[in-house]
Amino acid sequence: MISTMGDAQGKAKGSFITFDSVTFEHTGPWTRMDSEFGYDYWYQPARDVLISSEWGCPTAYFKGFNPKDVESGKYGTHLNVYSWSDQRLLQRIDLGIEGIMPLEIRFLHNPLATQGFVGCALYANVFRFYQKDDGSYAAEKVISIPPKKVEGWTLSEMPGVMTDILISLDDRFLYFSNWAHGDVRQYDISDPEHPKMVGQIFLGGSIVKGGPVKVIHDTELTEQPDPVYVKGKMLEGSPQMIQLSLDGKRLYVTDSLFSPWDKQFYPMVAKNGSVMLQIDVNTETGGLTLNHNFLVDFGKEPDGPALAHEIRYPGGDCSSDIWLPVGYTECHHNNQAKNEVTPPAKI
Structure with a gap:
C-alpha cells in the first residue's frame, strides 16, 4: 500500500x-x-x-x-x-x-x-x-521547539522545520531532526505525556557561524553552532531523514528533503550532492555523538551528484516495522477483517 x-x-x-x-x-x-x-x-x-x-x-x-x-x-x-x-x-x-x-x-x-x-x-x-x-x-x-529571531533569512523568525521523527524499537526514545536549525534531538519518552530531552547535536543547518544568517535572539543557545567537518568535508546541508539501528546504538542521517526545497534553502547540497552520517547513541542515559569516521558522499556517485533521502534496512527497521501481538488472529469475511486479540506473551 x-x-x-x-x-x-x-x-x-x-x-x-x-x-x-x-x-x-x-x-x-x-x-x-x-x-x-x-x-x-x-x-x-x-x-x-x-x-x-x-x-x-x-x-x-x-x-x-x-x-x-x-x-x-x-x-x-x-x-x-x-x-x-x-x-x-x-x-x-x-x-x-x-x-x-x-x-x-x-x-x-x-x-x-x-x-x-x-x-x-x-x-x-x-x-x-x-x-x-x-x-x-x-x-x-x-x-x-522555539523559533529563532534572525537576519539574512527568508523570514525574520526561523522555525525549526521538523522533518523526520522516529521511535526506538523499545519505545524508550524519540528522535527528530530540525532541518532549518540544523540539530537532531533525542527525547526520553518513558512518560509519553512528558518527553524529556536527553541528547542534542548540531550537524550543519542554517544558523552555523560564518554563514549568511545572523541570530539576534535565541531562547535556547548562547551562540551560533560551529560548522561541522567529517573527513575534511564541511557539512553544507542539515539533518533531515533519520534511521536507527535495531539495537538503538547507531542513528543514521541524510540531508536532502525535496529537491525544490533543497535548492531554495541549501543550494550547495542540491549542487554537490548529499551525505549520510552516523551518530553514536548513548542508550543508557541518553546522548548523541558524531562518528567522524563515517561518511557516505552521494556527490561522488557515478550518476551523481545524488540527493539521498529515506534510509531503510532490508530486514525491517524502526520506522517501517509494524508488529502483531502473540495470540493475534485475523479472520476475513466478505473481505472485511475482524480482529481478535489476546495479550502478548512477549513482543
Whole structure:
C-alpha cells in the first residue's frame, strides 16, 4: 500500500493505492474515503486503526516553500483516523496552526499501544495522539521547539522545520531532526505525556557561524553552532531523514528533503550532492555523538551528484516495522477483517 499526496493534475488528494506484493499488479484503492491532504501513515491492526498525516498540495510544494501558500490553506493540519478493517475514514483531528504540515507519524511499537507521536514540520512541534475511553482519538502538543529571531533569512523568525521523527524499537526514545536549525534531538519518552530531552547535536543547518544568517535572539543557545567537518568535508546541508539501528546504538542521517526545497534553502547540497552520517547513541542515559569516521558522499556517485533521502534496512527497521501481538488472529469475511486479540506473551 502506498499513500498519495495528489492527483494527476497536482491537486491535493490524500488516499492509498494497493499493489500485489509479489507481482506488483495494481489492485485498486484501499479506501473510497479520501482525505483533503496526504503524506505518511501508520496502522495498528490489533487496534483496528490506521492514522495518516498531511503535507500539502503538490502545486504548492513543487514550487518551493512560500509562506503565502500556508496562509491560503495549501498545507494540511489534520490527522485522519481510519478503520483498518472497514477502510473507512472515521475521524479528522485538527492540530491547528501549531500543527501545520504534520509529516512523519509513529505509533509506539508495542502492538497493543493506543498512542504515538507525529512531528509537525513548519513550527517544529510534536503532538502525542492517543485513544480516549470512548474509542475516538485526540492529540496534544508535548514538544515545542522555539523559533529563532534572525537576519539574512527568508523570514525574520526561523522555525525549526521538523522533518523526520522516529521511535526506538523499545519505545524508550524519540528522535527528530530540525532541518532549518540544523540539530537532531533525542527525547526520553518513558512518560509519553512528558518527553524529556536527553541528547542534542548540531550537524550543519542554517544558523552555523560564518554563514549568511545572523541570530539576534535565541531562547535556547548562547551562540551560533560551529560548522561541522567529517573527513575534511564541511557539512553544507542539515539533518533531515533519520534511521536507527535495531539495537538503538547507531542513528543514521541524510540531508536532502525535496529537491525544490533543497535548492531554495541549501543550494550547495542540491549542487554537490548529499551525505549520510552516523551518530553514536548513548542508550543508557541518553546522548548523541558524531562518528567522524563515517561518511557516505552521494556527490561522488557515478550518476551523481545524488540527493539521498529515506534510509531503510532490508530486514525491517524502526520506522517501517509494524508488529502483531502473540495470540493475534485475523479472520476475513466478505473481505472485511475482524480482529481478535489476546495479550502478548512477549513482543
